[in-house]
Amino acid sequence: MLHDLIYRLRALLxxxxxxxxxxxELRAHVEQQAEKYVQAGMSPEEAxxxxxxxxxxxxxxxxxxRESWGVRIVSELAQDLRYGARQLRRNPGFTxxxxxxxxxxxxxxxxxxxxxxxxxMRVLPYPQPGELVAIYQQRRGGGTESTQVPLSALNxxxxxxxxxxxxxxxxxxxxxxxxxxxxxxxxxxxxxxxPEFLKLLGVDPILGRAFAPSEFEPGNDRVALLGYxxxxxxxxxxxxxxxxxxxxxxxxxxxxxxMPKGFYFVMDVxxxxxxxLALSSEDLSxxxxxxxxxxxxxxxxxxxxxxxxxxxxxxxxxxxAKQYPSANQGWGLKVRSLLSTYYRQSVPxxxxxxxxxxxxxxxxGCVNVANLLLARSSVRQKEIAVRAALGAGRKRIVRQLLMxxxxxxxxxxxxxxxxxxxxxxLLALAxxxxxxxxxxxxxxxxxxxxFCLSLSVxxxxxxxxxxxxxxxxxxxxxxxxxxxxxxTTTAGRSKVGGRFIVAExxxxxxxxxxxxxLIRTSTNLLNADLGFDPDHVLTFDTAFPPxxxxxxxxxxxxxxxxxxxxxALPGVTDAAGFIxxxxxxxxxxxxxxxxxxxxPSADAEAVLPGFMHTLRATLIAGRELTQADTASAPxxxxxxxxxxxxxxxxVNPVRRQIVPxxxxxxxxxxNAPPQPILIVGVIKDIFLRGPVLSKGPRIYLPYSQYPAQxxxxxxxxxxxxxxxxxxxxxxxxxxxxxxxxxxGFDRMxxxxxxxxxxxxxxxxxxxxxxxxLLLSAVGISGVISYSVAQRTHEIGIRMALGAERRDVLRMVxxxxxxxxxxxxAFGVAGALALTRFLASLLYGVTPTDPVTFIAVSLILIAxxxxxxxxxxxxxxxxxxxxALRHE
Amino acid sequence: xxxxRIDLPQGTLDLLILKxxxxxxxxxxxISERIQQISMDVVTIKQGSLYPALHxxxxxxxxxxxxxxxxxxxxxxxxxxxxxxRKQLEAEESAWRKLAAAVGRVLETA
Numbered sequence: 001m002l003h004d005l006i007y008r009l010r011a012l013l014x015x016x017x018x019x020x021x022x023x024x025e026l027r028a029h030v031e032q033q034a035e036k037y038v039q040a041g042m043s044p045e046e047a048x049x050x051x052x053x054x055x056x057x058x059x060x061x062x063x064x065x066r067e068s069w070g071v072r073i074v075s076e077l078a079q080d081l082r083y084g085a086r087q088l089r090r091n092p093g094f095t096x097x098x099x100x101x102x103x104x105x106x107x108x109x110x111x112x113x114x115x116x117x118x119x120x121m122r123v124l125p126y127p128q129p130g131e132l133v134a135i136y137q138q139r140r141g142g143g144t145e146s147t148q149v150p151l152s153a154l155n156x157x158x159x160x161x162x163x164x165x166x167x168x169x170x171x172x173x174x175x176x177x178x179x180x181x182x183x184x185x186x187x188x189x190x191x192x193x194x195p196e197f198l199k200l201l202g203v204d205p206i207l208g209r210a211f212a213p214s215e216f217e218p219g220n221d222r223v224a225l226l227g228y229x230x231x232x233x234x235x236x237x238x239x240x241x242x243x244x245x246x247x248x249x250x251x252x253x254x255x256x257x258x259m260p261k262g263f264y265f266v267m268d269v270x271x272x273x274x275x276x277l278a279l280s281s282e283d284l285s286x287x288x289x290x291x292x293x294x295x296x297x298x299x300x301x302x303x304x305x306x307x308x309x310x311x312x313x314x315x316x317x318x319x320x321a322k323q324y325p326s327a328n329q330g331w332g333l334k335v336r337s338l339l340s341t342y343y344r345q346s347v348p349x350x351x352x353x354x355x356x357x358x359x360x361x362x363x364x365g366c367v368n369v370a371n372l373l374l375a376r377s378s379v380r381q382k383e384i385a386v387r388a389a390l391g392a393g394r395k396r397i398v399r400q401l402l403m404x405x406x407x408x409x410x411x412x413x414x415x416x417x418x419x420x421x422x423x424x425x426l427l428a429l430a431x432x433x434x435x436x437x438x439x440x441x442x443x444x445x446x447x448x449x450x451f452c453l454s455l456s457v458x459x460x461x462x463x464x465x466x467x468x469x470x471x472x473x474x475x476x477x478x479x480x481x482x483x484x485x486x487x488t489t490t491a492g493r494s495k496v497g498g499r500f501i502v503a504e505x506x507x508x509x510x511x512x513x514x515x516x517x518l519i520r521t522s523t524n525l526l527n528a529d530l531g532f533d534p535d536h537v538l539t540f541d542t543a544f545p546p547x548x549x550x551x552x553x554x555x556x557x558x559x560x561x562x563x564x565x566x567x568a569l570p571g572v573t574d575a576a577g578f579i580x581x582x583x584x585x586x587x588x589x590x591x592x593x594x595x596x597x598x599x600p601s602a603d604a605e606a607v608l609p610g611f612m613h614t615l616r617a618t619l620i621a622g623r624e625l626t627q628a629d630t631a632s633a634p635x636x637x638x639x640x641x642x643x644x645x646x647x648x649x650x651v652n653p654v655r656r657q658i659v660p661x662x663x664x665x666x667x668x669x670x671n672a673p674p675q676p677i678l679i680v681g682v683i684k685d686i687f688l689r690g691p692v693l694s695k696g697p698r699i700y701l702p703y704s705q706y707p708a709q710x711x712x713x714x715x716x717x718x719x720x721x722x723x724x725x726x727x728x729x730x731x732x733x734x735x736x737x738x739x740x741x742x743x744g745f746d747r748m749x750x751x752x753x754x755x756x757x758x759x760x761x762x763x764x765x766x767x768x769x770x771x772x773l774l775l776s777a778v779g780i781s782g783v784i785s786y787s788v789a790q791r792t793h794e795i796g797i798r799m800a801l802g803a804e805r806r807d808v809l810r811m812v813x814x815x816x817x818x819x820x821x822x823x824x825a826f827g828v829a830g831a832l833a834l835t836r837f838l839a840s841l842l843y844g845v846t847p848t849d850p851v852t853f854i855a856v857s858l859i860l861i862a863x864x865x866x867x868x869x870x871x872x873x874x875x876x877x878x879x880x881x882x883a884l885r886h887e
Numbered sequence: 888x889x890x891x892r893i894d895l896p897q898g899t900l901d902l903l904i905l906k907x908x909x910x911x912x913x914x915x916x917x918i919s920e921r922i923q924q925i926s927m928d929v930v931t932i933k934q935g936s937l938y939p940a941l942h943x944x945x946x947x948x949x950x951x952x953x954x955x956x957x958x959x960x961x962x963x964x965x966x967x968x969x970x971x972x973r974k975q976l977e978a979e980e981s982a983w984r985k986l987a988a989a990v991g992r993v994l995e996t997a
Contacts (some may be wrong), residue, residue: 005949024964025914031961032916032963036920055934063935064936064939068939501962
């Protein structure tokens with residue numbers, strides 16, 4: 001046994017000397033055999049020949065001997081690897097193209113996969129996240145997720161009492177506390193949490209301590225835990241923050257601790273602050289049983305399935321409905337995996353479009369590499385035939401070729417990881433400008449790495465094996481004689497190569513079409529008529545601390561004051577403001593009330609006087625809203641053209657009245673019951689958030705008549721560089737009230753909002769389309785070159801028989817053109833089916849835009865022709881005499 | 888060469904090699920020559936299987952090898968039986984005799 005091992009080790013480590021000995025030993029045998037024949041009277045040459053023949057394939061014998069050494073698999077793989085590497089080194093052009101192709105395909109996919117993984121398929125940052133569930137109340141029969149609501153305190157307490165399959169049930173409540181510091185004012189993202197909440201999640205503060213049970217009693221609950229990023233940003237990561245006081249909503253809170261980095265909860269933003277949720281006797285009174293205020297999170301006991309938890313909650317819901325019918329009748333309880341609440345955010349189409357594009361690039365890349373391998377395998381048939389004649393077994397040859405492909409794929413995979421790494425960085429950069437949820441977590445992750453490697457290996461196995469299997473089906477004699485075989489395999493080879501090219505062109509057409517549509521979309525967006533002049537405009541948002549401003553009226557007093565000071569600033573020519581986000585449901589005066597669900601509605605905005613003028617909007621009819629439209633004046637409004645077109649077709653809406661049918665969501669209407677509103681003007685549609693996001697009927701109401709409590713977005717028209725005014729504007733606002741938060745100064749880049757949702761997919765898809773074009777060109781060029789090389793003889797004959805250069809050019813280019821046309825036909829058909837999925841991203845161009853399709857087809861054909869040109873010229877320059885001698 | 892040669896049953900080649908080497912150390916070519924001679928050319932060893940077998944036996948430690956000079960002064964790899972090889976040979980030989988006898992009996996009576 002030991003001997004065996006030592007022998008094997010020697011065979012591995014002293015491979016060269018073993019090989020030399022083997023060679024010597026076998027040669028000695030053949031020589032001795034020859035000597036025997038010489039003694040029997042043969043001539044030395046004859047004797048040597050006969051001895052060799054008798055011995056048979058020396059390579060095969062060596063092979064069998066190596067097998068006896070018991071190190072065959074290891075050493076042969078090493079050998080095959082060395083051989084493969086040598087082969088790859090010998091063809092630097094082929095290797096570079098193949099590796100780069102794979103690297104781009106794999107790298108892009110890895111990056112995309114990591115990105116989607118971070119953005120879409122994130123795992124919650126808690127131990128055993130699969131055990132975490134969210135529990136909602138839901139109206140019986142109400143199926144959609146939007147009908148899922150939080151629970152009342154009493155109902156949660158009852159659930160906590162008799163839960164079976166849960167380790168723990170806890171609750172929390174979202175808060176947006178207002179933080180006022182001497183330096184700034186802002187709203188935080190926070191949550192008030194129940195005593196068992198952090199234990200249930202399995203997260204502890206990294207600094208300081210969690211809440212003590214006594215701190216969940218009303219009166220002791222002025223304590224807070226800070227989120228890590230917030231702690232860094234606001235307090236410079238100072239450790240002595242523990243024990244200090246911060247002012248939230250005008251009340252002092254003592255900081256107890258800091259949560260770990262990356263702790264976020266349910267919303268995708270970093271949680272700034274946690275406070276204890278102290279249930280008051282009021283919260284726990286029966287009257288409050290029907291108020292849906294608390295979000296509930298549970299952790300299932302190990303081994304409990306979602307289904308059994310749901311069953312438990314179903315019976316609990318029945319029990320609660322029986323005990324407290326007034327509050328719970330008709331309500332069910334719904335259990336959902338907390339992870340699934342993340343998947344709910346549908347992936348933006350733009351990301352899907354990019355992901356699809358990356359996959360297409362990978363496909364094209366694979367097709368290309370397959371094609372290259374295929375071309376090589378037929379070129380190498382001779383080499384393989386020689387190896388087979390020397391006694392290398394079929395299995396060994398296949399393995400060798402496979403090893404080579406595998407090496408290629410691994411190189412591509414490794415390079416791909418590098419590409420992916422860069423790609424992820426780029427995507428993460430892009431995501432910073434692009435409010436995708438979970439963008440903090442973007443990094444090249446292990447699964448992406450493995451995904452990437454397996455992709456490359458699968459590619460290698462499939463595409464490396466097919467050609468190598470084909471390659472070993474070589475008729476030995478034929479190939480050694482070389483002529484006849486070449487012709488038959490060329491035909492077969494060209495057919496397959498041609499198919500590959502058709503596939504490649506078709507895929508490229510699909511990609512380039514998508515890119516074309518997106519490019520047209522963004523030029524349309526950039527050139528869209530926005531209905532206002534975005535130059536020299538500064539906008540910023542304000543937020544008024546709710547603990548100081550109880551009503552919209554209080555807020556509006558300060559809004560007026562701020563507006564007056566802004567107007568007085570040097571460099572400001574006009575100032576106004578607006579509050580977006582309202583919705584008006586109405587009926588037209590003098591019309592019968594509409595059927596429920598059929599009511600006309602429009603987006604509503606409350607605006608300050610002079611809003612239209614400040615934006616330089618175009619008034620089509622009637623008048624602008626002015627200072628005269630006060631709270632006591634009759635209610636008036638301005639509508640946009642879309643509104644007029646939809647609800648007053650062929651009629652001038654000015655002087656018409658509409659009657660609100662509900663509160664304008666989010667707007668306090670002091671004139672209850674709603675009075676009819678008189679339309680006093682019509683403006684051309686203005687697209688403040690770009691042509692996509694601000695589409696549709698819109699109505700503008702005087703802020704004085706609808707003083708909403710939502711802060712105000714101010715709009716300034718400036719005579720100077722807009723951003724240069726930020727400091728003076730800030731000072732002006734703070735001079736009215738230092739606790740008003742200012743957010744998001746912007747130059748009103750008109751293009752930002754709409755363009756943003758298309759620039760990333762457009763850029764990415766265009767890059768990929770460019771790659772696809774390049775790869776297709778390489779592929780076409782390769783196939784045509786190969787076929788020209790194969791047909792040199794034939795071309796020589798044709799020329800000898802009087803064919804002109806022109807005819808040869810035409811013949812070769814015709815061949816390429818035929819392939820290109822077939823590919824384009826397939827590609828257009830495919831693209832027509834696929835571009836529908838882009839529809840939501842497009843603006844001003846239909847998914848089947850004929851201009852784009854025709855242009856793309858022409859581009860592809862041009863690329864194909866260009867790719868054919870070089871080999872065609874080579875063919876035309878064939879000298880008939882050399883060509884005929886070529887065989 | 889001769890068409891009337893017998894393909895050796897699996898494992899028999901090892902036995903023949905060991906038996907041949909039991910007489911004296913020998914190199915590959917001589918081993919095959921000797922087996923052919925003794926078996927009166929009935930058994931021809933395919934060169935393709937002789938050397939792998941030798942290497943296998945060497946790996947198992949039943950024979951050991953060293954390079955030395957032949958009578959007509961050429962380098963050759965000489966194999967000789969080890970102690971373990973001798974034991975193995977005895978075991979295989981008796982097993983073979985039993986098998987051959989049993990097969991013979993069946994053939995006679997059947």
